[in-house]
Amino acid sequence: MRELISILFALALMSSAGVATAQPAGAAQAAPPRALSVDRVIAIVNDEAITQHEVDDAKRIVLTKMKQQNVQPPASDVLEKQVLERLITERSLMQYAKETGLRIDDTQIERAIQRIAQDNKLSPEEFKKALAVEKISYAKYRDDIRGELVVQRLREREVENR
Numbered sequence: 001m002r003e004l005i006s007i008l009f010a011l012a013l014m015s016s017a018g019v020a021t022a023q024p025a026g027a028a029q030a031a032p033p034r035a036l037s038v039d040r041v042i043a044i045v046n047d048e049a050i051t052q053h054e055v056d057d058a059k060r061i062v063l064t065k066m067k068q069q070n071v072q073p074p075a076s077d078v079l080e081k082q083v084l085e086r087l088i089t090e091r092s093l094m095q096y097a098k099e100t101g102l103r104i105d106d107t108q109i110e111r112a113i114q115r116i117a118q119d120n121k122l123s124p125e126e127f128k129k130a131l132a133v134e135k136i137s138y139a140k141y142r143d144d145i146r147g148e149l150v151v152q153r154l155r156e157r158e159v160e161n162r
Contacts, residue, residue, distance in 0.1 A: 096154070112145050
């Protein structure tokens with residue numbers, strides 16, 4: 001599997017301090033300065049960056065699922081490392097799938113989401129509302145389902161090849 005997943009991993013030690021901007025002399029009185037949040041790069045997988053924001057979002061979702069299942073989460077630094085490793089693996093698998101021409105169309109994604117909603121005895125609208133309650137956007141959920149389907153197809157293809 002090593003040849004399938006080539007990971008170039010670089011931790012960026014960039015500070016997430018605010019960015020100062022120069023303003024003309026009269027502009028400072030017209031508008032108060034605004035704080036800018038800066039997202040920092042945590043890892044690079046081939047030519048794609050994984051940011052702190054992505055890690056934080058994934059960590060929030062994992063913590064929510066663990067709480068729902070009454071599972072004690074590991075220490076914050078351990079969880080963050082595990083989430084980062086998962087994101088790196090997912091990103092490299094998605095890159096490999098793209099390189100090999102594996103695609104999942106929108107119809108397949110919608111069918112999978114409908115099955116998930118039915119399994120939870122929800123209509124599509126109720127399912128979307130449930131996602132909103134969990135603070136998960138429908139677009140993000142679709143992307144996650146697409147990723148899961150791609151990984152599943154990659155596994156199936158690798159098993160067939162062996």
